[in-house]
Amino acid sequence: MHLDYRLSENWDSDPVFLLAADETEFRYYAFAGDIILRKAQTDLSTHWGWVPLVDFAIGLRDIAASIEAGIAAARTFEFTESDATLEFERLGAEITVRSSYAPGKIVLPSTEFRKQALDFGRRLDMELLSRLPELRQNAAYQALKLSGLSD
Amino acid sequence: MSRIRVGSPIPALSWAAWIALIAIFGSVGNAGAQDAANVVDRSQVVISERAIHHIMVRHWPDSPAAGAGKYAPGMTADLLRQMVDETVENGRSRENTNGRPGRIYEYDFGHPIGIKVNGRPAYRLRVVVNDRNELVTAFPF
Numbered sequence: 001m002h003l004d005y006r007l008s009e010n011w012d013s014d015p016v017f018l019l020a021a022d023e024t025e026f027r028y029y030a031f032a033g034d035i036i037l038r039k040a041q042t043d044l045s046t047h048w049g050w051v052p053l054v055d056f057a058i059g060l061r062d063i064a065a066s067i068e069a070g071i072a073a074a075r076t077f078e079f080t081e082s083d084a085t086l087e088f089e090r091l092g093a094e095i096t097v098r099s100s101y102a103p104g105k106i107v108l109p110s111t112e113f114r115k116q117a118l119d120f121g122r123r124l125d126m127e128l129l130s131r132l133p134e135l136r137q138n139a140a141y142q143a144l145k146l147s148g149l150s151d
Numbered sequence: 152m153s154r155i156r157v158g159s160p161i162p163a164l165s166w167a168a169w170i171a172l173i174a175i176f177g178s179v180g181n182a183g184a185q186d187a188a189n190v191v192d193r194s195q196v197v198i199s200e201r202a203i204h205h206i207m208v209r210h211w212p213d214s215p216a217a218g219a220g221k222y223a224p225g226m227t228a229d230l231l232r233q234m235v236d237e238t239v240e241n242g243r244s245r246e247n248t249n250g251r252p253g254r255i256y257e258y259d260f261g262h263p264i265g266i267k268v269n270g271r272p273a274y275r276l277r278v279v280v281n282d283r284n285e286l287v288t289a290f291p292f
Contacts, residue, residue: 082290
């Protein structure tokens with residue numbers, strides 16, 4: 001599975017806003033973009049430009065953790081600005097991913113899914129901190145622990 | 152006249168009466184709500200200019216944002232406030248998902264309020280408020 005992201009060109013880079021942003025603002029307003037999610041002929045990527053990437057990273061990480069731990073056999077990710085969803089279902093040692101907005105499904109080992117979910121958050125965290133070192137001063141952003149939580 | 156003392160068992164008939172009263176008055180209190188959650192804070196939501204701007208960029212009739220429901224032409228900030236208030240007052244309520252702070256309210260207006268992502272009429276509004284009862288986003292679906 002190829003899991004990646006693309007930051008929108010018009011994401012809100014106002015340092016004043018980002019320095020003071022709280023959790024909700026990071027999860028709805030900041031760092032909008034698209035997710036890239038595909039395998040072979042199946043493409044569940046978004047092409048909307050408004051997906052809050054920090055929120056997606058946190059949601060995906062939590063879904064992977066709960067499925068891996070056996071807390072849930074299936075989880076739904078609801079996008080923030082529409083009724084679109086991603087469905088994650090564990091069947092044995094594999095995870096099946098489906099969406100409400102594109103045909104097809106992606107099947108991959110649950111261990112790989114978890115690894116990719118964590119890696120997504122780490123890469124995003126590194127890029128955001130590289131672009132905006134001031135984020136290190138925002139306690140709400142730091143509390144989200146995009147790199148390393150749930151390990 | 153019989154009296155019920157504190158600590159004394161209440162006769163079975165009285166329990167039945169109490170259950171009936173709770174059923175009657177409990178339902179009256181939620182007559183307009185589309186869910187049974189009566190512990191939800193349905194006080195008026197705080198709506199900031201930032202929230203309105205966020206909604207306009209993504210969901211206003213002339214917004215070019217893809218993959219997001221749009222309000223019907225003629226939408227105004229005042230009308231948005233009214234629709235948000237109506238949704239929070241009367242809509243179904245649930246905790247926000249994926250660990251996001253706050254609550255989600257959804258209300259079926261019974262008539263089209265915009266268009267869905269697929270271009271069909273949207274009858275429902277989803278409102279997200281944070282844990283300080285401030286509007287985060289609101290869109291037709």
